[in-house]
Amino acid sequence: MRHPLADRPTRQRREPCPPGTRHGPRRTARRANSRRQGAGYSMQLSWLQTFMAVYHTGSFTKAARQLGVSQPTVTQQIRTMEVEIGHLLFERSTKGTVPTPRGTILAQDIRESMSELNAAIDRHFAPTDTDRPLRLGTTAELASTRVIPPLASLVSTGIDVRVLTGISHDLLSRLGEGFLDVVISTTRPRRRGIEATPLCDEELVLVASPQLTAEVFPDGLGDDPEQRLAKTTLIAYAETLPLVRQYWRHVFDSDPDVHVGAVIPDLRGILAAVAAGAGIAVLPRCLCSTALATGELVTLLEPEEPPINTLYLAVRNGALQDYRLSQVHTELLRCAQQWT
Secondary structure: OOOOOOOOOOOOOOOOOOOOOOOOHHHHHHHHHHHHOOOOOOOOHHHHHHHHHHHHHOOHHHHHHHHOOOHHHHHHHHHHHHHHHOOOOEEEEOOEEEEOHHHHHHHHHHHHHHHHHHHHHHHHHOHHHHHOOEEEEEOHHHHHHHHHHHHHHHHOOOOOEEEEEOOHHHHHHHHHOOOOOEEEEOOOOOOOOEEEEEEEEEEEEEEEOHHHHHHHOOOOOOOOHHHHHOOOEEEEOOOOOHHHHHHHHHHOOOOOOOEEEEEOOOHHHHHHHHHOOOOEEEEEHHHHHHHHHHOOOEEOOOOOOOOEEEEEEEEEOOHHHOHHHHHHHHHHHHHHOOOO
């Protein structure tokens, strides 16, 4: 006997969703059709803010930290955007999270509008945020010799500031992660999401104490100064020899081959060590001008075109929409014109 349901048409099996997607072909087709009929995308401001944070930081983790949310929240919002748009916005690579061509176009299209919108939101809906101190990062010697006077005038007007000192590389990382608002960097920032303005130029000089110079170089550096310098002890700012490497490449067209006797992450400490006869060092002329004038230090070389190191004022993209930060930025640029 034939089963009573044998003649009922069988239900067609739904094909599984492609890997990495939430919706099957039918739902995707219905959604695409509804958009053609004018339904449009379902897009939220918070998604776009998250998208720009990932674009600027190059990392889901850093974006989450900057936004004050969890990484799964960032991941979910980006994935939802990709489903709504129908295209991948980011790809993982050895260099971090890299925007796809579609993601780059989207970021370029909305960057200015998002900056203006975020600034308006801060002004009208987050008035208590103006009470948060601005966080500035720079090297210890710049903080004491350059930065404090400009900041003093701003603090007197009611702008609260917190200064964090350290090495420029570390400070720029904290700027990108949202822990700092502005950084005065001794190196040119090359990180995505950070915009930098040249602040001033510093002339670099190779110095030593008069006593050490008389003992090690009684007849000067001769015709082969690089060879003579290789026999001395160098006092450096960091293991990577940032200022020293820059000086050597400019003057000798080569990398330094010298013995590093001490690493002191404060140029004022290096100046004191060199004045005491510990070794030679490369320093900004402005920092050691008094010691040179009094004879506490002497220059070992006077190249026709002295090496120059540029200081940069770095902020996150769009951050200058903040009126207080814009004031700090403008005042530092103004005062830097008088730095020698």
